[in-house]
Amino acid sequence: MEQKILRKGYTTGAHTFASFRSALDTLLATNEACITKTEKIDNDDLDVTKGCEIIVALDFCQKEFQLNPTSQKPHYFEYQTNSLEIFAGLGVGVVTKRGLKIAPPYPAINPAPLNAINEYFKIRTKEKQNLHLKCCVSVTDGENIAKQTANSKVGVLGGISILGTTGIVKPISSSAYIDSVKIEIEFAIQNEYETIYFTLGNSAFQVACSKASSEAVIEIGNFVYDSIELATKLKAKEVIFLCGIGKMTKVYQGFKNTHNRFGVIDFKKLQEDIEENLGYKVDIEETLTVKGISQELEKVGLLEDFYKMIAIKANKQIKQWFETSNVKAIILEQKEVLGW
Template sequence: MKKPPKDLKGLRHGYTTGSNATAAAKAALLSLAYQEKVMEVEIILPNKDLVTFYMKHVEVHHDFAKASIIKDAGDDPDATHLAEIVAEVRWSDEIIIDGGKGVGRATKSGMPIAVGEAAINPVPRKMLREVAEEVLHETRHTGAEIIISVPKGEEIAKKTMNARLGIIGGISILGTRGTVVPFSTAAYRASIAQGVSVAAENGVDHLVLSTGGRSEKFAISIFPELDEGAFVEMGDFVGFSLKQCKSKKRKRVSLVGMIGKFSKVAQGIMMVHSRSAPVDFRFLRELAAKAGADQALQEKVETANTATEAGNIMREAGHDAFFALLCERAAKNCYDHAGGGIEVEVILITLKKELLSRVVYCGPGSEKEGGQS
């Protein structure tokens, strides 16, 4: 079996649910055609790699066959790692691809699959069709029904964004390259783009972007009127997320996060991962000065260990204007980065989920402070 490749950090790549489902379907089809268990198969991935997959279990009957495989996601913290994926096949007049137990179904538009369809994305569907055609050419049959199921799919789906995206009843069968890249930037961006797309297709004009789980919980508490599809975790991808919202012509976006990342946004940095750019304490000192801090306090801010500590210093000194200034800078930079034409709100909170400041910006002279504590 070809071992999954490793990246430059030595992290092991894995294979997508789409690749595993395709391998299981091929094993089941060949088992049905030969009337004997086929425990290993080779498939060509979308990235053109030829990979051998081994089945966990194969069952053969006269009129149907079933094969299951255990998904290996490599070193990626994937919710579907070690999930069992099952393909059940039988002959038919045409090629039919559908989802069974544990594979979700689309209930909202904006996804790459139609409402009502099983959540088997276009590339995996193409892969499944191609292996079906490959096996059918060796038989007298003209079609096959392929049902993909994931026995624990409903439970696994609770750890994913599926319900928010309108995928109900299980996981999605995904994959565009066939391999899973650990901690993939492309995968995170794709998740953001999909979340924004689903929200837009379902008429959500106000999107709420959070930097993580803690900030999202706070966001949900202050926007209880919004549908859960309005909330998208942008992580470190501030600029990318804003441009996605703008491209979908949304009217308003609220960004919720903490001072560490938002101090970078206030400087005009739109990719806020710690490795992308460090916190600029000189910048924080300048904001402190504008907020009325004396020289001694400014020095404390500049020599703080973290942005959070700098914020605590200003808060304890009663200089709450510091947080409003930071939010104003961040909101303006977000508006400019998106290219204007969208109302931007920045909501700054503490690690304890306390509101520090919130400012709305929709063009020069439009700053509106929405509250402090």
């Protein structure tokens, strides 16, 4: 079967920069305020901003702008006698907590698109004198879109962040989700949380939040390997990885991503490992679910031993991936969870 070629797309930062270029070129040609809009091109990434409308307004004053009501200071750029101020409009977040790439209380627009905007402003205005422009970046329905992200948890209020490094979203890596995880890890480290919690699933998230501040709890989706790699590279002091027995079984069997599209549990191997480690042969003809196997082992008094076996093997697998990792895997159903 021929493999489908997944579509790449452009980041919110790339779209914002493109809109700014168009707006600035028009304003310099007409000497009048300008508003440009762009729709974020659809792609095959897991990205909640797909299809969103990004609006860039450029004017000589800011009185007509509809701004994010969160208290903010504009990003300010100066070149020769010219200046540019960039505000967060409706649907674009404002940073309110330290630990992100942008300090509070500035618009949540990442350094790469900001630098691109600044450089283009310099190029196009180098022959101008005393040109002072105001720019407002907005996203239609951005406040609602942001509810599907971790923005509010890390202190980005009132809208989405304008992100991007290279400008390209690569669908294979599901980069938008992984970038979000990276931001949350960096935020937790900067805010001096000694322990960070990775969770997979709503139940794991709720348990972790009952044990720690939600700022230190990160939902990693199915991106186990990528998230642990980030934590290792960023030198997180300690990470507790918490998920249910089913997903943890996949981790011990070497699945880097636990989504079903990447494969299913090898129950023959699971049966062999249980027999070798626990001295009991489960009936995989009767049940091909981890829950069913757990119920069978519970009847013979081996359930906690089963959990311990899977946890030990999952932790060994993580160490095989990253020898210097400070990640400890714990199964949600283990009694150990209650005694953290």
